[in-house]
Amino acid sequence: MMSPLLVRLLPLLLCLALPLYGSEKCTGNDAEKLNCTRHSGEGRATYLNNMYGSCLQGPAGTPGRDGNPGANGIPGTPGIPGRDGLKGEKGECVSEVFEEPWRPNYKQCAWNSLNYGIDLGKVADCTFTKMRSDSSLRVLFSGSLRLKCKNACCQRWYFTFNGAECTGPLPIESIIYLDQGSPELNSTINIHRTSSVEGLCEGVKAGLVDVAVWVGTCADYPRGDASTGWNSVSRIIIEELPK
Structure with missing residues:
Protein backbone atom coordinates (compact mmCIF):
# COMPACT_ATOMS: atom_id res chain seq x y z
CA MET A 1 0.00 0.00 0.00
CA GLY A 53 -4.80 17.36 -13.08
CA SER A 54 -2.53 19.71 -15.02
CA CYS A 55 1.17 19.80 -14.28
CA LEU A 56 1.78 23.08 -16.17
CA GLN A 57 0.61 26.61 -15.00
CA GLY A 58 -1.21 28.66 -17.60
CA PRO A 59 -0.76 32.43 -18.19
CA ALA A 60 -2.14 34.88 -15.60
CA GLY A 61 -5.68 36.09 -16.15
CA THR A 62 -6.86 39.73 -16.35
CA PRO A 63 -6.91 41.37 -12.90
CA GLY A 64 -10.38 41.75 -11.51
CA ARG A 65 -11.96 45.09 -10.58
CA ASP A 66 -11.95 46.46 -7.04
CA GLY A 67 -14.89 45.35 -5.00
CA ASN A 68 -17.47 47.68 -3.48
CA PRO A 69 -16.50 49.36 -0.18
CA GLY A 70 -17.45 47.33 2.80
CA ALA A 71 -19.89 48.46 5.50
CA ASN A 72 -18.65 50.37 8.53
CA GLY A 73 -17.32 48.22 11.24
CA ILE A 74 -18.45 48.09 14.83
CA PRO A 75 -17.42 51.23 16.76
CA GLY A 76 -14.39 50.73 18.89
CA THR A 77 -14.30 51.06 22.64
CA PRO A 78 -13.52 54.53 24.14
CA GLY A 79 -9.84 55.24 24.64
CA ILE A 80 -8.10 55.90 27.91
CA PRO A 81 -8.66 59.52 29.16
CA GLY A 82 -5.62 61.77 28.65
CA ARG A 83 -3.63 63.25 31.48
CA ASP A 84 -3.96 66.86 32.65
CA GLY A 85 -1.59 69.27 30.93
CA LEU A 86 0.97 71.52 32.58
CA LYS A 87 -0.31 74.50 34.55
CA GLY A 88 -0.29 77.69 32.48
CA GLU A 89 1.19 81.03 33.44
CA LYS A 90 -0.86 83.50 35.43
CA GLY A 91 -2.68 85.96 33.18
CA GLU A 92 -2.84 89.71 33.56
CA CYS A 93 -5.80 91.27 35.29
CA VAL A 94 -7.51 93.74 32.98
CA SER A 95 -10.24 95.91 34.46
CA GLU A 96 -12.71 97.63 32.20
CA VAL A 97 -13.80 101.14 33.03
CA PHE A 98 -17.34 102.00 32.11
CA GLU A 99 -17.89 105.75 32.11
CA GLU A 100 -21.28 107.14 32.86
CA PRO A 101 -22.93 109.15 30.09
CA TRP A 102 -22.22 112.88 30.26
CA ARG A 103 -24.84 114.88 32.09
CA PRO A 104 -25.17 118.67 31.91
CA ASN A 105 -23.76 120.44 34.96
CA TYR A 106 -24.18 124.19 35.26
CA LYS A 107 -25.09 126.91 37.75
CA GLN A 108 -26.05 130.59 37.76
CA CYS A 109 -25.72 133.19 40.51
CA ALA A 110 -27.40 136.56 39.94
CA TRP A 111 -27.67 139.90 41.78
CA ASN A 112 -30.05 142.79 41.28
CA SER A 113 -28.35 146.22 41.44
CA LEU A 114 -25.06 144.97 42.88
CA ASN A 115 -23.74 148.56 42.95
CA TYR A 116 -20.25 147.58 44.14
CA GLY A 117 -17.90 150.57 44.00
CA ILE A 118 -14.58 149.05 45.14
CA ASP A 119 -11.45 149.54 43.04
CA LEU A 120 -9.45 146.56 44.37
CA GLY A 121 -10.85 143.27 45.66
CA LYS A 122 -13.53 140.62 45.23
CA VAL A 123 -16.72 141.78 43.56
CA ALA A 124 -18.88 138.60 43.73
CA ASP A 125 -18.49 134.85 44.00
CA CYS A 126 -20.46 131.66 43.25
CA THR A 127 -19.68 128.13 44.51
CA PHE A 128 -19.88 125.23 42.07
CA THR A 129 -19.55 121.45 42.39
CA LYS A 130 -17.28 120.09 39.65
CA MET A 131 -17.96 116.42 38.86
CA ARG A 132 -14.76 115.43 37.01
CA SER A 133 -11.13 116.45 37.11
CA ASP A 134 -10.61 115.96 33.35
CA SER A 135 -13.37 118.43 32.41
CA SER A 136 -13.23 122.17 31.76
CA LEU A 137 -15.12 125.08 33.31
CA ARG A 138 -16.77 127.75 31.18
CA VAL A 139 -17.42 130.91 33.19
CA LEU A 140 -19.24 134.15 32.34
CA PHE A 141 -19.74 137.38 34.24
CA SER A 142 -22.23 139.85 32.79
CA GLY A 143 -22.88 143.24 34.40
CA SER A 144 -22.44 146.99 34.27
CA LEU A 145 -18.82 148.29 34.44
CA ARG A 146 -17.58 151.86 34.83
CA LEU A 147 -14.20 153.62 35.08
CA LYS A 148 -13.31 157.32 35.50
CA CYS A 149 -10.14 159.20 36.35
CA LYS A 150 -8.34 162.57 35.90
CA ASN A 151 -5.39 161.13 33.99
CA ALA A 152 -4.88 157.87 32.06
CA CYS A 153 -5.99 154.88 34.11
CA CYS A 154 -6.85 151.18 33.67
CA GLN A 155 -8.89 148.69 35.64
CA ARG A 156 -9.04 144.93 35.21
CA TRP A 157 -11.90 142.50 36.00
CA TYR A 158 -10.89 138.81 36.23
CA PHE A 159 -11.95 135.37 37.48
CA THR A 160 -10.37 133.25 40.22
CA PHE A 161 -10.91 129.55 41.05
CA ASN A 162 -10.45 128.77 44.73
CA GLY A 163 -8.56 132.04 45.08
CA ALA A 164 -6.15 131.55 42.12
CA GLU A 165 -6.37 132.81 38.58
CA CYS A 166 -6.72 130.30 35.75
CA THR A 167 -3.49 128.85 34.35
CA GLY A 168 -5.00 126.41 31.88
CA PRO A 169 -4.12 127.95 29.60
CA LEU A 170 -4.29 131.68 30.65
CA PRO A 171 -6.19 134.05 32.97
CA ILE A 172 -9.78 135.00 32.15
CA GLU A 173 -10.07 138.80 32.19
CA SER A 174 -11.44 142.02 30.70
CA ILE A 175 -10.08 145.58 31.02
CA ILE A 176 -11.25 149.18 30.66
CA TYR A 177 -8.69 151.84 29.78
CA LEU A 178 -9.44 155.57 29.98
CA ASP A 179 -6.96 157.98 28.38
CA GLN A 180 -8.66 161.41 28.39
CA GLY A 181 -10.00 161.96 31.87
CA SER A 182 -12.05 164.69 33.43
CA PRO A 183 -10.65 167.62 35.46
CA GLU A 184 -12.30 166.17 38.56
CA LEU A 185 -13.41 162.67 39.57
CA ASN A 186 -16.97 163.93 39.89
CA SER A 187 -17.06 165.23 36.36
CA THR A 188 -19.89 164.49 33.98
CA ILE A 189 -17.85 161.78 32.19
CA ASN A 190 -19.36 158.85 34.05
CA ILE A 191 -20.43 156.14 31.58
CA HIS A 192 -21.70 152.74 32.83
CA ARG A 193 -21.88 149.99 30.20
CA THR A 194 -23.00 146.39 30.45
CA SER A 195 -19.92 144.28 29.68
CA SER A 196 -18.85 140.66 30.06
CA VAL A 197 -15.87 138.65 31.27
CA GLU A 198 -15.86 135.17 29.74
CA GLY A 199 -13.50 132.23 29.20
CA LEU A 200 -12.73 128.51 29.49
CA CYS A 201 -10.44 127.15 32.20
CA GLU A 202 -8.85 123.68 32.30
CA GLY A 203 -7.02 121.87 35.08
CA VAL A 204 -9.47 122.61 37.92
CA LYS A 205 -9.86 119.56 40.17
CA ALA A 206 -13.19 117.95 40.89
CA GLY A 207 -15.12 118.97 43.98
CA LEU A 208 -16.39 122.23 45.42
CA VAL A 209 -14.97 125.22 43.54
CA ASP A 210 -15.24 128.87 44.63
CA VAL A 211 -15.60 130.88 41.40
CA ALA A 212 -15.17 134.65 41.98
CA VAL A 213 -14.92 137.91 40.04
CA TRP A 214 -12.33 140.45 41.16
CA VAL A 215 -11.37 143.99 40.16
CA GLY A 216 -7.79 145.25 40.15
CA THR A 217 -5.27 147.37 38.32
CA CYS A 218 -3.63 146.84 34.97
CA ALA A 219 0.14 146.43 34.81
CA ASP A 220 2.10 149.73 34.71
CA TYR A 221 -1.04 151.89 34.83
CA PRO A 222 -2.55 153.74 37.78
CA ARG A 223 -5.96 152.74 38.96
CA GLY A 224 -9.05 154.84 38.55
CA ASP A 225 -12.50 154.98 40.10
CA ALA A 226 -14.21 151.64 39.27
CA SER A 227 -17.83 150.61 39.67
CA THR A 228 -19.48 147.20 39.07
CA GLY A 229 -23.15 146.31 38.71
CA TRP A 230 -24.72 149.71 38.92
CA ASN A 231 -28.50 149.85 38.69
CA SER A 232 -28.77 146.56 36.73
CA VAL A 233 -28.68 142.78 37.06
CA SER A 234 -25.29 141.11 37.31
CA ARG A 235 -24.75 137.37 36.98
CA ILE A 236 -22.12 134.61 37.03
CA ILE A 237 -22.79 131.51 34.93
CA ILE A 238 -20.65 128.37 35.40
CA GLU A 239 -20.82 125.27 33.16
CA GLU A 240 -18.79 122.07 33.23
CA LEU A 241 -17.80 120.80 29.78
CA PRO A 242 -16.21 117.52 28.66
CA LYS A 243 -12.85 117.64 26.91
Missing part, protein backbone atom coordinates in the same frame (compact mmCIF):
# COMPACT_ATOMS: atom_id res chain seq x y z
CA MET A 2 1.38 3.41 -1.07
CA SER A 3 1.91 6.16 1.45
CA PRO A 4 -0.17 9.32 1.04
CA LEU A 5 2.97 11.32 0.22
CA LEU A 6 3.92 9.00 -2.61
CA VAL A 7 0.39 9.17 -4.06
CA ARG A 8 0.66 13.00 -4.20
CA LEU A 9 4.08 12.94 -5.86
CA LEU A 10 3.23 10.28 -8.45
CA PRO A 11 1.60 12.60 -11.04
CA LEU A 12 4.56 14.96 -10.87
CA LEU A 13 7.06 12.13 -11.38
CA LEU A 14 5.09 10.82 -14.33
CA CYS A 15 5.00 14.28 -15.95
CA LEU A 16 8.76 14.50 -15.65
CA ALA A 17 9.32 11.01 -17.01
CA LEU A 18 6.98 11.12 -20.05
CA PRO A 19 9.22 13.18 -22.32
CA LEU A 20 11.95 10.53 -21.94
CA TYR A 21 9.92 7.88 -23.76
CA GLY A 22 8.88 8.13 -27.41
CA SER A 23 6.22 5.37 -27.39
CA GLU A 24 4.90 2.61 -25.24
CA LYS A 25 2.74 -0.47 -25.79
CA CYS A 26 -0.74 -0.20 -24.33
CA THR A 27 -2.22 -3.34 -22.80
CA GLY A 28 -5.31 -4.28 -20.94
CA ASN A 29 -7.34 -1.45 -19.64
CA ASP A 30 -4.64 0.99 -20.76
CA ALA A 31 -5.32 0.06 -24.40
CA GLU A 32 -9.01 0.80 -24.05
CA LYS A 33 -8.41 4.08 -22.36
CA LEU A 34 -5.77 5.20 -24.84
CA ASN A 35 -7.48 3.48 -27.89
CA CYS A 36 -4.17 2.60 -29.41
CA THR A 37 -1.34 0.00 -29.16
CA ARG A 38 1.37 2.64 -29.20
CA HIS A 39 1.06 6.32 -28.15
CA SER A 40 3.47 9.16 -27.85
CA GLY A 41 4.37 10.87 -24.62
CA GLU A 42 1.84 13.63 -25.47
CA GLY A 43 -1.03 11.10 -25.35
CA ARG A 44 0.07 9.86 -21.99
CA ALA A 45 0.31 13.42 -20.75
CA THR A 46 -3.26 14.06 -21.82
CA TYR A 47 -4.43 10.94 -20.10
CA LEU A 48 -2.62 11.71 -16.90
CA ASN A 49 -3.78 15.27 -17.06
CA ASN A 50 -7.36 14.08 -17.11
CA MET A 51 -6.62 11.67 -14.27
CA TYR A 52 -4.50 13.77 -11.93
